[in-house]
Amino acid sequence: MNSDKITKIVLLSVSLIIILIAGGMVFSLVDGAIPAFKHFGLKFIVSNNWDPTEGRENYGALPFIAGTLLTSVLALLIALPLSFSTSLFLGEYFRKTRMAKILGTMVDLLAGIPSIVYGLWGFYTLRPILISMGIGNQGFGVFTASLILAIMIIPYATSLSNEIISMVPADLKEAAYSLGATRLEVITTVTVPAARSGIIAGYILAFGRAIGETMAVTMLIGNANLIPTSIFDTGNSMASLIANQFGEADGLKLSSLIAIGLILLVMTGMINAIGKYIIRKMS
């Protein structure tokens, strides 16, 4: 008779631990970021000057916020048509065929590749191609980083959308067919609307992944602490800057890096909230 109680207690304490860990993270981020915000105020977010040289230290996060948003949005735009058509291929048109199984496995495989491998592939394979096309500064830059990010997030967006699309009730689709709808009409008027919230959730997940990606971006973006003036310009992202500079940072610089981490957390939270709002509005 007590097993129910025990389960309750265990579940409660485990979820409390999770809350404590998340709360502790937020607390230590805020605590570490206070000196930077005290010193620079809100200018920290809108200033584009990042100068770590001793004696004239000045830290502004804008180049990295811009770099992160630019690479992630661009990656999402590149990934969108690819992953959307892949999920339709897998979940609707070629559902349960051998071809779909092979493709599905390949997409899942993409999700399992470590980001450093993507970085290396981008560095040694993709970059020379871009150099020969004359794109970017020696092939480095926002565009190269976005291309790699797009490939990295395709499996996240695809898997979830595919799952949801194949879960759309057959009754609904059959009803549409019996009314004389073509296959394309069924997809646009029945399948996609029914699966909409799940598809959007998949892209939000993918976007979140693109925002936080570090290693592959560091290797390809060029690590220039400037606001990129075009998508072929070099830049830097928030996660990449933190990973690069954290090791030798102290004092105000360390606090500024933690502050950037906090902004990154807030940004991710905002995107999740917007995503949830959209899903609620649509369903």
Added chain:
Amino acid sequence: MKQALVILLALFVLASCQSNKKKEVSTSNVSLTAAGATFPMPYYNMVFKMYTDKVGTAVTYGGIGSGGGIKSLADKVVDFGASDAFLEDAKLAEMPSTVVHIPTCMGAVVLAYNLPGVDGLKLSSELLEKIFLGEITKWNDAAIAKNNEGLTLPNQDITVVYRSDGSGTTQIFSDYMSKISTKWAEKVGTGKSLNWPVGIGAKGNPGVAGTISATAGTIGYIGSEYSFSMKIQTALVQNKSGNYVEPSIASISAAAKGNIPEDTRVMLTNSDDPESYPISGFTWIILYKEQAYNNRSIEQATATVKLLDWLTSSEAQAVAEKVHYAPIPEATAIKAKNILKSITFEGKPIL
């Protein structure tokens, strides 16, 4: 049988008495923890292992960066720290108690470039300034050609590659640049990471070296230990005496031939020695002058100082060369040993 046992016991007691008289502290079972600079890590890993095999003292070294090494020492969580940059007076004052510097080996920052078929590129101070400030943008610029008669320079854009992570290598390079160019000192300055006017950032020596080797027309700076072991194409740099010097173990060591202060805290860049490679520097181990802190035992303190004493000996210094570091000159080693003699445990000298 019983007699033999008694004699053995007596001998044992006698032996331990004697060692008590000499105040010999056993250091063989002690394990030491250290953390700091990544630059000398391959050297430290090798010599510390040798020392463990020889004496028994186990040494764990964490390559967490110079900043981390200083912080670990300040937090008193290590027996000693390691740093590529010496602690400035202000930083020394911030430490909980007096810190001393022991130079352990030397390294340099070399200028690696990727121009197929162009060997022995000569870089004057003026060229370095203009290339890294982005004022010269083509390899066949008249200024480079004038300085490198006989070399066929391609009509290609110059791409500068720098360290995207904070690094002692950047510190030494920018210290040198600030010494040779007032314009650089004003516009960029000195530090572990900088606000670079031009170029592309890559992570770590492998990142910079990899970017250079994979991209024609690039130039960047990397640690000598890395470039020597990878046999990377490097430029000759003009030193203070006007000579163009190739980076080598000998030319790096030559940078420390001049007058070194007693506490060894000195940047060796732009050395006066005519044979020196101008972008050279020491790397240091840092520790507290008073070793009795945080419940440390006399064994631990003695093991620390003895290890460092051995590290500055010719036996350990010979290993440095094998792993592509330059040994510290004899005169510097003597100064290091003098510093070690000043280290105390509860006020009494250890060595």
